[in-house]
Amino acid sequence: MTSPDESQETMPTDYEIAQSADMEPIWELVEPWGLDLEDLQYYGEYTAKIKHPAINRLRDEAEENENNLVLVTGMTPTPRGEGKTVTTVGLGQTLNHVGEKAMIAIREPSLGPVFGVKGGAAGGGRSQVLPMEDINLHFTGDLHALTSAHNLIAAMLDARISQGNDLDIDINDVEWPRAVDMNDRALRETVVGLGGKSGGTPREDGFILTAASELMAVLCLANDLADLKERIARIIVAYDTDGEPVTVDDIEATGPATMLLRDAIKPNIVQTIEGTPAVVHGGPFANIAHGTNSLIADKAAFGMADYLVTEAGFGSDLGAEKFMNVVCRMGNMTPNAVVVVASVRALKYHGLNQWPVDYDEIEAAGVDAVEAGFENLDKHVSNLQKFGVPLVVAVNRFPEDTDAEVQAVLDHCRGDLGVRAAESEVFAEGSEGGVDLAERVVDAAEESDEDEFTHLYDDDDPITEKIETVATEIYGADGVKFTRDALDDIDRMEQLGFGEFPVVMSKTFHSLSDDSSEKGAPAGWELEISEVYPSAGAGFLVALTADALTMPGLPARPAAADMDVDEDGNITGLF
Secondary structure, eight states, rough: OHHHHHHHHHOOOOHHHHHHOOOHHHHHHSGGGOOOGGEEEEESSSEEEEEEEEEEHHHHHHHSSSHHHEEEEESOOTTTTTOHHHHHHHHHHHHHHHOOEEEEEOOEEEEEHHHHSSOOOOTTTTTTEHHHHHHHHHTHHHHHHHHHHHHHHHHHHHHHHHHHHHEEEEEEEEEOEEEESSSOOGSSSSSEOOGGGGOOOEEEOEEGGGGGHHHHHHHOSSHHHHHHHHHHHHHHEEETTOOOOOTTTTTTOOOHHHTTTTTTSOOOEEEEEOOEEEEEEEOTTTTTSSSSOOOOHHHHHHTOOEEEEEEESSSSTTTTIIIIIIIHHHTTOOOOOEEEOOOOOHHHHTTTTTTSSSSSHHHHHHHHHHHHTTTHHHHHHHHTTTTOOOOOEEEEEEETTTTHHHHHHIIIIIIIOEEEEEEEEHHHHHHGGGGHHHHHHHHHHOOOGGGGEEEEOOOOOOHHHHHHHIIIIIISSSSEEEHHHHHHHHHHHTTTTTTTTTTEEEEEEEOSSSSOOOSSSSSEEEEEEEEEEEEETTTTTEETEEEEOOSOOOOOOOGGGOOEEOOTEEESSOO
């Protein structure tokens, strides 16, 4: 183990590590993995998109091979995150290091959290994806394209209302807000159409984060450009005065919106600091969407490697549950192993029952606080075991963690829980720090039986039952309280023929419950569902809890306040 003092003295910043890395031109890096020069659309020397013909070829090759799908998820995190992306990147690198052929697939960062709490969002230390500044800031423009396409639909909808309203749209039943890729609480509720007759029809409106747009979900679940277009066409943007849905196709926005996403649907390929190819594509959040990278990225990566390491957002109650019940359903995929990322910091956070978080108190606390937080990790482990997939706990080590604290977690997992567990130091050491973890993941994948994998509910279960299953089985609630509006919404969903859709629960990521202040594994509570609406293009229903936000806000001191760029273009404070 590396001591905290050694790590703090010798570890350069993420930016310094990234700047000192020797990157290969992307066309040279991916050639051994089955991609040729003509398969790529280039964005400089180190970033490219995979063209559609290559994606189709790789998808066909994936169907002929036996692949291992490894999902990385985590316990309920602190607001800073506990290192799922670091673990994903580090594990992918390490699998190659130990002789396996592995690819990585992760989501694209959103500018909201980049400038909000977490800062950079593509790994870190010696397990990061490069070029990190580009990936975190504008990358290949996918998020901008999605924002533009979303707002084009909104503009065409309001134009249709103002220019005669021939579709008889009920302005009090418009379901398509504006979108922006930035945390801005002032835009949650707005009024549009002011300024007299030329300003349009006044009505209440609002903004959501681009990552929460249904277009993001559609992009990440579409098979190809034609499927993307069909899905966009059936998105419901409003209802008419008779309660009938009005779709994107009804307002003639399907073609232009799809046109804006022509390149965005192509997955991006870059490299890790050790030269492992990484597909970085799509960015839905797990607390307000389904929380995983695109299926196109997964299918392409399957055609290039024996192992695919991917991640699901936030804790397993959000991202992993949706991956198992929604993404695997739609992508016809079966995970072979699940890695649950735990940290001493997060365990103390729950053991001390903190809200809001006090990182100084966390660092000062000892093993007792770690052990008091085990109930949160235990709940995540038991939840994931319900899906029938072998599991490994990765204890992501931070510089301030002591040997005794880390060992306490390992002993608890291996002894009390009876699951595989490994310390991970991929942040500080790269693949050299993840060998134990990789070996245990390989063992888990070899042990897996695809026939054992199961979803928590069936397609034909009633909508209320699907919601209640997730609430009681995953969150630990005693039951579910549906508001009158939510019950009316469910009746409408069933009448519209959406009863067999899977359900995406939109809930706070700060707690297993719907109350951000509740830590550990809360018991004796009831989940409240305030609204249920269709993502008809994506193919799932969204159930909002009382504490869900589709437009987060910046903290009192956002991460952006410590970021800067000098006259030579050198960035500081991003990571």
